[in-house]
Amino acid sequence: MLDIASLKKSFLNDLQAITNLSQLQQLRVKYLGKRGLVTSELKDLSAVLPELRPTYGKIINEIKNFIIDEINKREDVLKKEEYEKRTLSEAIDITLPGKFTPFGREHPVHAILSEITSIFTSMGFEVAEGPEVELDYYNFEALNMPKDHPARDMQDTFYISDEVILRTHTSPVQIRVMEKMKPPLKIVAPGKVYRCDADISHTPMFHQVEGFMVDTDIAFSDLKGILESFIHSVFGGDTPVRFRPSFFPFTEPSAEVDIGCFSCSGKGCRICKNTGWLEILGAGMINPRVFEMVGYDPEMYSGFAFGMGVERIAMLKYSIDDIRLFFENDLRFLRQF
Numbered sequence: 433m434l435d436i437a438s439l440k441k442s443f444l445n446d447l448q449a450i451t452n453l454s455q456l457q458q459l460r461v462k463y464l465g466k467r468g469l470v471t472s473e474l475k476d477l478s479a480v481l482p483e484l485r486p487t488y489g490k491i492i493n494e495i496k497n498f499i500i501d502e503i504n505k506r507e508d509v510l511k512k513e514e515y516e517k518r519t520l521s522e523a524i525d526i527t528l529p530g531k532f533t534p535f536g537r538e539h540p541v542h543a544i545l546s547e548i549t550s551i552f553t554s555m556g557f558e559v560a561e562g563p564e565v566e567l568d569y570y571n572f573e574a575l576n577m578p579k580d581h582p583a584r585d586m587q588d589t590f591y592i593s594d595e596v597i598l599r600t601h602t603s604p605v606q607i608r609v610m611e612k613m614k615p616p617l618k619i620v621a622p623g624k625v626y627r628c629d630a631d632i633s634h635t636p637m638f639h640q641v642e643g644f645m646v647d648t649d650i651a652f653s654d655l656k657g658i659l660e661s662f663i664h665s666v667f668g669g670d671t672p673v674r675f676r677p678s679f680f681p682f683t684e685p686s687a688e689v690d691i692g693c694f695s696c697s698g699k700g701c702r703i704c705k706n707t708g709w710l711e712i713l714g715a716g717m718i719n720p721r722v723f724e725m726v727g728y729d730p731e732m733y734s735g736f737a738f739g740m741g742v743e744r745i746a747m748l749k750y751s752i753d754d755i756r757l758f759f760e761n762d763l764r765f766l767r768q769f
């Protein structure tokens with residue numbers, strides 16, 4: 433029954449083939465488990481003659497201890513190997529270059545829009561917004577431009593339906609605010625506007641800032657004072673400002689506001705088309721008919737309003753000659769601001 437030599441030989445053979453810890457565990461069961469080969473040898477001892485038992489027992493225990501030792505040694509080696517393999521595969525190479533996340537920055541149009549808005553809020557104006565998809569009523573009708581009004585033609589409107597359009601200016605915010613609130617009002621309304629027009633100085637979408645003030649005794653001189661300090665904040669304190677008579681259906685009287693050409697200092701050049709002046713916004717005293725549309729008493733209230741194109745101001749401020757550059761998303765252009 434006792435073939436220790438071949439047991440040892442077969443164990444050593446098996447041990448050689450072991451490459452990982454779970455195989456080693458199977459080997460342990462095969463030899464030392466409850467029904468293992470060594471264990472059954474020990475059980476068989478009872479069949480051995482009593483006087484031979486101590487010798488047999490000793491031999492079996494030696495082989496048992498030998499197997500335990502070998503398995504433990506192998507376990508140590510395998511554990512170390514597996515640990516090293518895992519550490520290597522999980523290791524982070526801190527010498528690799530990091531992943532580069534490009535930085536964003538504010539778009540120049542948005543930067544000027546915030547600058548304009550914050551100049552007015554610093555003078556006590558509050559910010560209001562209106563929808564870009566607007567009713568014909570707010571964009572035209574309530575601003576004293578009925579359906580057949582010739583001023584509508586100037587605005588190249590995008591129609592969604594007969595009554596729904598993309599707003600062509602930010603002036604409808606005046607109506608929306610006045611319908612909801614009573615004077616005194618001091619509001620700026622920045623936002624996107626849309627006109628079906630595209631060339632070097634027009635894009636189908638652009639930005640405007642509208643402003644207006646309504647109270648019981650607002651005069652044209654208030655409009656002048658506010659706009660002059662605004663222009664001096666944006667373009668510098670010594671910029672000449674000129675109010676030139678004009679027409680808008682929603683203001684009476686109306687004016688266009690010019691600044692002295694910074695390129696030729698008023699002498700006349702290509703940029704100012706030899707006039708010495710650059711137009712930057714439209715303004716005027718709110719037409720009493722607009723007050724009537726929102727249910728304000730025109731005898732009691734007066735107010736001024738103004739509206740300006742944000743891209744135009746940015747173009748003048750940074751000497752940009754093509755408005756389309758703002759929307760082409762060429763980083764070489766955008767990074768300059």
Ligand code: DAH
Nearest residue numbers: 601683714715716737738739
């Ligand atoms: N809404 C006008 C436009 O887009 C600009 C404008 C002119 C606004 C005069 C005003 C104003 O509030 O009083 O052409």
